[in-house]
Amino acid sequence: MENIFSDVMLDKIKFIDNRQDIQFEFYDSENGNDLGKVICEKIFLFNCHTAFEPNEESFPCFVLDVNIHELENDDIVLKFKKYNYGYSGGDKPIIPKSAAYHLLKIEGGPIDITVICERIEINTV
Structure with a gap:
């Protein structure tokens, strides 16, 4: 896995223009400077688990690691x-046809997000 960001603030999560795309925005946890966006295009799988406390502000939230990986075979x-x-068809998932499959993991802190998509675009500042 390739580490994109470490010890950052996840500022926003938004689906883009009614498409199968999702955008994550990050900024530096120490100085507040914008770090950039990660866009997952043509999402096949999206899992999000949170440990936000009741009445707790949920975003922005601190995350330890943002990693990507191209899946093969x-x-x-x-x-x-x-x-x-x-x-699935029995015990094997029915995987949608795609030219490529990429995995995004956002983990640590009060949130854990996993995305499998066709393409990941990284726009850093």
Whole structure:
């Protein structure tokens, strides 16, 4: 896995223009400077788990690591299974056809997000 950001603030999560794309915006946790955006295009799987406390401000929130990884061969099936992809034929997930599969992991702090998508665009400042 390639680390994109460490010890940052996840500022916003937004779906883009009614498409199958999602954008994550980050800034530096120490000085508040904008770090950039990560855009996941053509999402196949999106898992989000939070540990936000009741009445707690949820965003922005601190995250430890933002990692990406291109999935290949057997790893594709394993990751779709691991993250409980909703479409399956028996014990094997029915994976949508795509030229490529990429994994984004945002973890640490009060949130854990996993995305499998066709393409990841990184726009740093």
